[in-house]
Amino acid sequence: MCGIVGYVGKSQAAPILLDGLAKLEYRGYDSAGIAVYDGEHLVGKKAMGRLKVLSEMTHDGASMPGYVGIGHTRWATHGAPTDNNAHPHFNEDETIAVVHNGIIENYLKLKKKLLDKGYRFQSDTDTEVVAHLLDYYYKGDPLEAITKVMHRVDGSYALGIIFADQPQYVYAVRKDSPLIVGKGQDGNLIASDVPAVLKYTRDVCFIENQEIARLSEREIDFFNVDGEPIEKEYKTIEWDVNAAEKGGYEHFMLKEMYEQPKTVRDTLSPRLKDNQIEIEELGLTDEEIRAISRIRIVACGSAYHTGVTAKYVYEGMARIPVEVDLASEFRYRNPILDEKELVIIISQSGETADSLAALREAKARGNMTLGIVNVVGSSIAREADKVMYTWAGPEIAVATTKAYSAQLIAHYLLALKFSTVRGTITEEELAGYITDLKRLPEQIELLLNNKERIQRFANRYVSAKDVFFIGRGIDYAISLEGSLKLKEISYIHSEAYAAGELKHGTISLIEDGTLVSAVVTQEDLYKKTISNIVEVRTRGAFVMAVTNEGNTEIEKAADYVIYIPQTNKYFTNSLAIIPLQLFGYYVAVGKGCDVDKPRNLAKSVTVE
Ligand code: G6P
Numbered sequence: 001m002c003g004i005v006g007y008v009g010k011s012q013a014a015p016i017l018l019d020g021l022a023k024l025e026y027r028g029y030d031s032a033g034i035a036v037y038d039g040e041h042l043v044g045k046k047a048m049g050r051l052k053v054l055s056e057m058t059h060d061g062a063s064m065p066g067y068v069g070i071g072h073t074r075w076a077t078h079g080a081p082t083d084n085n086a087h088p089h090f091n092e093d094e095t096i097a098v099v100h101n102g103i104i105e106n107y108l109k110l111k112k113k114l115l116d117k118g119y120r121f122q123s124d125t126d127t128e129v130v131a132h133l134l135d136y137y138y139k140g141d142p143l144e145a146i147t148k149v150m151h152r153v154d155g156s157y158a159l160g161i162i163f164a165d166q167p168q169y170v171y172a173v174r175k176d177s178p179l180i181v182g183k184g185q186d187g188n189l190i191a192s193d194v195p196a197v198l199k200y201t202r203d204v205c206f207i208e209n210q211e212i213a214r215l216s217e218r219e220i221d222f223f224n225v226d227g228e229p230i231e232k233e234y235k236t237i238e239w240d241v242n243a244a245e246k247g248g249y250e251h252f253m254l255k256e257m258y259e260q261p262k263t264v265r266d267t268l269s270p271r272l273k274d275n276q277i278e279i280e281e282l283g284l285t286d287e288e289i290r291a292i293s294r295i296r297i298v299a300c301g302s303a304y305h306t307g308v309t310a311k312y313v314y315e316g317m318a319r320i321p322v323e324v325d326l327a328s329e330f331r332y333r334n335p336i337l338d339e340k341e342l343v344i345i346i347s348q349s350g351e352t353a354d355s356l357a358a359l360r361e362a363k364a365r366g367n368m369t370l371g372i373v374n375v376v377g378s379s380i381a382r383e384a385d386k387v388m389y390t391w392a393g394p395e396i397a398v399a400t401t402k403a404y405s406a407q408l409i410a411h412y413l414l415a416l417k418f419s420t421v422r423g424t425i426t427e428e429e430l431a432g433y434i435t436d437l438k439r440l441p442e443q444i445e446l447l448l449n450n451k452e453r454i455q456r457f458a459n460r461y462v463s464a465k466d467v468f469f470i471g472r473g474i475d476y477a478i479s480l481e482g483s484l485k486l487k488e489i490s491y492i493h494s495e496a497y498a499a500g501e502l503k504h505g506t507i508s509l510i511e512d513g514t515l516v517s518a519v520v521t522q523e524d525l526y527k528k529t530i531s532n533i534v535e536v537r538t539r540g541a542f543v544m545a546v547t548n549e550g551n552t553e554i555e556k557a558a559d560y561v562i563y564i565p566q567t568n569k570y571f572t573n574s575l576a577i578i579p580l581q582l583f584g585y586y587v588a589v590g591k592g593c594d595v596d597k598p599r600n601l602a603k604s605v606t607v608e
Contacts, residue, residue, distance in 0.1 A: 002101035002606070003027045003073040004179065005196050006160040006170040009187010009217045014061030017071035020189070020196035021051055026252065026396040027192065028602030029073035030081035034058070035088040035097035036069035037167040042097045046086035067187075067217075068167055070160040072099035075602050078107070079124030089128040091135035092120060095164040098134065100127035101192060102156035102177035103607050110152065130159065142166055143227045146173055146212055150225050156353065156606065158207075160190055172213040177606050178351045178378065181205045181213050181220055183234060188215040193375075193604075194237055195394055202237045206377045235377060239393055251595045253397035253489070257581055258448060261441035263402040264574065266391035267409040268437055275434055277417045283386055288368070289421040293340035295322045296367075298330045298358040300605065302400045302481055303346040303407060309477035309573045310344075310411035317425060317570060318418040327354035328608065331361050343369045344414075348395060348403035349604040350378025357608065359383055372410045374403050388414070397596045398603045399489050401581050404481065405444070408574050412437060415570070436567045440574050443565040447578040450562075451586075454579055457544070457560060458586030464492050464515055468506070468536075469580075470499040471519035472529050478519045478546075478573050482580030489598045490588035499532040512540035517580065520547040520554060521564065521572035533557045544583075546576045 003024030007016045017034045032054045033046030043064060047053040051073065058064050072087035079085035088097040104110070107126035110133060115121070119132045130149060137145040142163050156176035163169070172179055172190040182189040182197030182204050189197045190213065194204060207213055210225040211232075222232045249255035271279050295314055297307035304326055311322040325335070327345075331354060337343070343362035347355045350373040359380055362369050371384030374392050381387045390406030416433055419425040425433070461467070467486060469479035476498045483496035497506060499518065510516070516536045520529045526547075533543050534557055545558035549566055564575040588595045 002075050002192070003029065003196070004070070004099050004101055004158055004160050004190065004192045006070040006172060006190040006215070007187055008068040008168070008170045008215050009184065010067065011186055012061065013066050013069035014058060014064035016189075016200070017069050018051065018055055018058070018061045019199065020191055021071050021073050023195040023198075024073055024192055025051060025597060026398060026603045027073065028075045028398060028597065030076050031083065031086035032071070032073045033086040033088055034061075034064070034069055034071035035090075035162065036064050036066035037162060037164060038064070038066045042090065042094055042162060042164045044088050044090065044097065046083050046088075048081055048083050048086065068162060068170060070097060070099045070162055070170060072160075077103055077607055078126045085123045085125050087127060089123060089125065089131045091131045096131055096134050096138065097162045098127060098131045099160040100130060101158040101606060102175075104129055104153050104157065105155035106153065130157070134161065138163070142169070142171055143212065143214070143223060146171060147225055147227045150175070150210065158192060168216050170215045172207060172215070174207045174211065175209050176353070176356070176379070179207045181207060181215065183220060187217055188220055190215065195396070198237065203234045204237055205232050205234045250589075251397065253399055253401060253585055253595050256395055256397055256402045257578070257585065259393070259402045260405045260448070260578070261445045263392045263406045264409050264444060265441045267406045268413070271413050272434060272437070275431055277413055277420065279388060279413060279417055281386075282370070282388055282417075286421045289418055291340050292320055292342045292418070293338045294342075295320050296337065296341050296343045296362070297322060297324045297346065298327050298343060298355065298362070299346040300327050300352050300354055302404045302484060303348060303355070305477060305481040305484065306404060306407040306411060307344075307346055308480060309408060309474055310415070312474045312477065313411055313415045313570045314418065317415045318422055319424045320418060320422070325358070327352065327358040331357045337362065337365050337367050339366060341367055343367045344372060345369060345380055345384060346372045346407055347380050348374040348390075348392070348400055348407070350375045350380040351604050351606050353606050353608045356380055356383070372407055374406065398598055398601050399485060399584070405574060405577070409437075412571060433568060436571055440567065440571060443567065443575055444578055446565060447575060448582070450579070451582050454562070454582040455586040458583050459590050461515055461587050462590035464587070466509060467492060467494040467515045467517065468502065468510070469494060469496040469517045469519070470502055470529070470532060472499045472525045473522045474569070474573055475499075475519035475521055475525070475529065475576070478521075478576045478580065479517070481577055482517060482519070482584070485581050485584035486587060488601060489584055489595050490591055490593055491599070492587065499529045502532060503535060507536065507539065510536050510539045510541045514541050516541040516543050517583075518543055518545045518558065519576050520545055520551065521576050522569055523548070526551065526553070530554065530557045546579055548572070
């Protein structure tokens with residue numbers, strides 16, 4: 001959601017800015033722009049639509065000379081996605097350029113004050129307020145003006161700023177929106193996320209809330225909100241630059257689906273030692289684990305769906321009661337938390353605004369918080385009391401696949417750990433679960449290799465109007481994610497229902513040929529779900545079933561069957577989701593949709 005890049009150095013800035021913005025496309029955007037200092041003035045170029053338009057307009061940046069600049073991909077919040085509303089925004093005489101990610105919540109009040117003082121606005125954005133406010137406070141000392149603005153604005157922001165009369169510097173500042181600094185050989189960079197700078201450096205520094213960075217070609221200095229110098233540490237990024245490239249696959253989503261066996265292996269193996277679960281970084285004592293009265297899982301989107309699965313796993317295996325909450329609901333509900341409740345926040349990006357706010361809410365109430373996070377050094381990872389990383393590597397496609405799979409593994413590991421400590425499973429059972437866990441990567445691989453069959457089937461549904469996903473227990477949780485995968489990238493309406501619930505209203509939507517996907521992996525519920533399959537089939541539905549190998553009985557009820565390899569009842573989600581991901585993907589490809597960057601969606605939702 002909005003991407004920021006800034007550069008100052010020996011090379012021409014514009015091509016570097018465009019390249020960096022391309023690496024941030026996954027965040028979701030609807031317009032893009034860059035501003036460079038050309039030796040005399042700040043010059044801006046903006047364009048609605050894809051980055052390609054801006055690249056063509058500037059001849060891949062070549063027609064914009066200058067060695068310092070800032071760039072932005074915008075995901076509209078305040079003001080429609082137009083050229084005018086695209087960033088960078090300028091003060092009136094175009095001597096200050098600003099790019100912004102986040103929302104300035106008191107912008108209307110500030111705008112009114114600025115209008116009263118005679119400032120004129122070009123756009124409908126909240127960001128333009130920052131440009132004029134900087135102008136208002138700027139008396140030749142950028143740091144002073146920036147800190148004054150920081151004291152005046154409410155809300156969230158990551159800002160990249162250039163002052164035309166000090167063109168040797170790029171300034172960066174953040175509050176509740178991610179921003180990093182990269183220390184390069186020939187110059188220095190700022191960006192919303194690591195992939196944007198990886199081509200130039202692996203040495204990055206995460207700007208914390210209310211901190212300011214000042215970059216010149218050779219130096220990077222950091223300051224606090226009072227403008228006082230502070231020391232910061234750099235981290236070396238270990239993952240490969242190729243991890244953020246498509247590597248021969250048609251889409252990032254397909255590549256990332258194919259990375260799932262590795263992701264699962266990487267998330268598992270450091271925690272499996274001598275047939276025991278050891279999650280070193282967790283830092284919870286056995287006593288603390290035994291004291292947990294309830295687990296509260298809070299997340300958004302697909303991460304929330306892994307929480308729905310996890311409820312069945314923690315409750316079934318470790319016998320700990322679990323509540324699963326949508327972060328956007330939790331934060332405003334004045335929830336009742338038991339003091340011994342462990343609050344687990346799940347987030348791929350570690351930056352989702354609602355999840356971060358929920359984390360803070362739980363912390364403020366004194367509860368122990370655990371973040372299951374993919375992005376190292378992200379806000380949730382830094383702020384949670386404990387962190388367990390999912391080792392999925394950078395995920396670029398907006399629709400998550402491998403991070404989702406890694407999150408499931410993190411839950412299984414935690415559930416096994418808790419169950420062992422609390423004595424709800426025996427050593428022998430643990431050994432069996434570990435054997436099943438270790439087999440998951442190759443079983444996922446097997447399912448991925450079956451992609452042509454699913455592609456052929458998916459091609460029949462590119463013009464579908466509605467699709468329903470049903471299942472019971474964990475199979476319901478899988479259906480939630482299967483349905484989301486399909487609708488978010490193919491724009492086909494779909495809904496997931498607990499199989500027994502469909503007949504309480506929604507069954508009236510079933511027409512001749514309506515596709516119903518039924519997930520049937522829980523043996524004790526086979527018969528129940530099969531009854532629901534029969535109910536929809538007799539009303540004309542075409543039923544695709546995903547079930548365990550050996551459950552051939554289902555062929556009598558369903559029209560089309562996909563078998564998944566045998567695993568224990570708690571881990572079936574990791575396998576059953578693969579054909580559903582492939583199905584959603586191939587329907588979207590068949591329809592010619594922009595699979596990696598679906599309309600209106602953002603990878604990292606940093607506004608509430
Ligand atoms: C967005 C993404 C989803 C993701 C959700 C939560 O909506 O498109 O794929 O599941 O945010 O993101 P997080 O980074 O917190 O896991």
